[in-house]
Amino acid sequence: MKAWQTGGVHVRLVNVLARGELPLLAHQIEHWCTHDQAALQTANDEYIASRESSELRRETEQMGWSLAQLCTSLEWGDAARRATPASIKPVAQPTAFALAAFAHDASPDAALAAYAFSWVENQAAAALKAVLLGQLAGQRIIVALRDAIDAAVARALATPLDHINTFAPQLGVLSARNESQYSRLFRS
Secondary structure, eight states: OOGGGGHHHHHHIIIIITTTHHHHHHHHHHHHHHTOHHHHHHHHHHHHHHOSSHHHHHHHHHHHHHHHHHHHHTTOSOHHHHHGGGGSSSOOHHHHHHHHHHHTTOOHHHHHHHHHHHHHHHHHHHHHHHSOOOHHHHHHHHHHTHHHHHHHHHHHHTOOGGGOOOOOHHHHHHHHHHHTOSSOSOOO
16 A cells, blocks of 8 residues: 555654654653653643644543553552652643553653554544445555554654654644534544
8 A cells, every 4th residue: 555545644644743742752751761750741731732722632631641540540650650640730642651651661662653553543443434444444554554653753763852843734724623513523
């Protein structure tokens, strides 16, 4: 399957996730390693402020809260780090995911690949619900993006903290339209 056949998923993976969430995740893993609470808070706040619509903010806040609760409930990591998310209000999904990755000794490249794969799989599932593609087409999309996931991870790991960029104006416009739409299928 060619990149153009994977459509918007490929574009968002390469131009949005690889430049924004994945580099943030890599840096947040480093901040959890050193337990730099100020850096965790600052990066988390900047990420939440970068969300282009209230829908995107609510999504990352809900996912972050849920994952932070899971980390606390299952006692992942040491007590000091488990207590930190309670002081980060609201906690973004990449910040909470970084805590889970740190707590399980996941290497940054493996953690970023897992995050990207999960995102791609979620996008394929959303496409299957919105358009009658079929399960096989969804699996083809996921398999076709393996190399793009690897490239996105490599790019993210090489991105300095001050070069993180979430500039995606069309995504912001579409998200803003979706949040005020009368009937929505799901938050995406």
